[in-house]
Amino acid sequence: MDELLTLKNVTKIIKGKTIINDLSFSVTKGEVFGFLGPNGAGKTTTIRMIVGLMEISKGDIVVCGKSIKQDFEAAVRNIGAIVENPEMYKYLSGYQNLMQYARMHKGITKEKVDEVIQLVGLTKRIHDKVRTYSLGMRQRLGLAQCLLHDPKLLILDEPTNGLDPAGIREIRDHLKVLTREKGMSVIVSSHLLSEMEMMCDRIAIIQNGKLTTIQSIHNEQEQAEQQLFEFETGELGSTKAWLTNDMNAIITEKGFTLHADKEQIPLLLKQLIKDDINVYSVKPISKSLEDRFLELTEQGGKNVG
Numbered sequence: 001m002d003e004l005l006t007l008k009n010v011t012k013i014i015k016g017k018t019i020i021n022d023l024s025f026s027v028t029k030g031e032v033f034g035f036l037g038p039n040g041a042g043k044t045t046t047i048r049m050i051v052g053l054m055e056i057s058k059g060d061i062v063v064c065g066k067s068i069k070q071d072f073e074a075a076v077r078n079i080g081a082i083v084e085n086p087e088m089y090k091y092l093s094g095y096q097n098l099m100q101y102a103r104m105h106k107g108i109t110k111e112k113v114d115e116v117i118q119l120v121g122l123t124k125r126i127h128d129k130v131r132t133y134s135l136g137m138r139q140r141l142g143l144a145q146c147l148l149h150d151p152k153l154l155i156l157d158e159p160t161n162g163l164d165p166a167g168i169r170e171i172r173d174h175l176k177v178l179t180r181e182k183g184m185s186v187i188v189s190s191h192l193l194s195e196m197e198m199m200c201d202r203i204a205i206i207q208n209g210k211l212t213t214i215q216s217i218h219n220e221q222e223q224a225e226q227q228l229f230e231f232e233t234g235e236l237g238s239t240k241a242w243l244t245n246d247m248n249a250i251i252t253e254k255g256f257t258l259h260a261d262k263e264q265i266p267l268l269l270k271q272l273i274k275d276d277i278n279v280y281s282v283k284p285i286s287k288s289l290e291d292r293f294l295e296l297t298e299q300g301g302k303n304v305g
């Protein structure tokens with residue numbers, strides 16, 4: 001089964017106010033899925049519902065084939081999560097903290113504790129007291145703790161909050177190991193696009209409790225399919241006359257721009273040449289996710305829906 005997590009029309013209403021509105025998406029095995037949105041968009045609320053900390057008002061969440069509503073324990077068993085800052089005893093060592101946790105949860109062996117310590121790269125400092133750890137090391141200790149019960153799906157709410165670039169990079173590298181080598185799926189949330197672009201395979205943008213877009217990050221072919229193209233043509237008057245309303249083109253200083261599939265470009269060129277309009281260049285204008293994110297958020301969700 002490729003889908004590890006599916007949200008089906010999930011809605012959350014608190015005191016008559018719709019906080020999450022009909023949210024549907026799936027996360028597949030081995031991917032890092034980003035949840036991006038401005039403050040107050042509803043990321044934490046959604047995550048709290050996925051990990052079972054908050055009830056769903058409408059819809060359902062399915063984890064590894066188990067419905068959170070019908071089979072709660074079997075569903076959440078597959079999840080490891082850091083939602084709020086993980087509580088650690090600062091006067092104990094990292095190792096003592098993990099062993100303490102292992103003692104409270106059935107079936108976690110000492111070998112498993114050693115394995116996760118190595119996985120998060122804390123071997124050298126694991127016997128030092130947590131109060132001597134940097135924030136990044138504390139985050140990694142938290143990560144180690146939630147890996148102890150071998151979750152299939154890891155959920156990290158704002159994992160890079162307060163970390164310096166080196167700390168962010170460490171988290172990023174660890175997520176790669178977990179997904180690529182261990183086949184886990186990871187959901188990370190953030191309001192910082194640049195970090196998410198470096199960390200995620202796909203990013204869902206959430207705005208006012210609604211999903212506005214899901215975009216693959218490394219799939220350039222997919223991104224190139226629907227694009228804005230800039231045509232540089234000669235005579236602007238005849239160009240303007242040539243364009244029809246349904247093309248939704250915008251006249252520029254040098255010619256015009258329009259959205260088109262790549263396959264449409266040769267057809268448009270043939271037509272322009274046939275109609276005696278000179279074309280000096282055609283180039284795709286890459287619209288970064290950043291533009292899209294800013295556009296969506298600055299418009300206050302105009303495109304939402």
Ligand SMILES: Nc1ncnc2c1ncn2[C@@H]1O[C@H](COP(=O)(O)OP(=O)(O)OP(=O)(O)O)[C@@H](O)[C@H]1O
Binds near residue numbers: 040042043044045
């Ligand atoms: N228990 C609650 N009662 C009333 N409103 C709530 C409650 N929990 C969340 N909200 C509201 O729901 C909206 C979404 O909040 P949420 O914390 O999920 O956003 P977020 O995207 O995680 O933002 P941030 O990045 O600031 O944490 C906010 O407007 C918040 O005020």
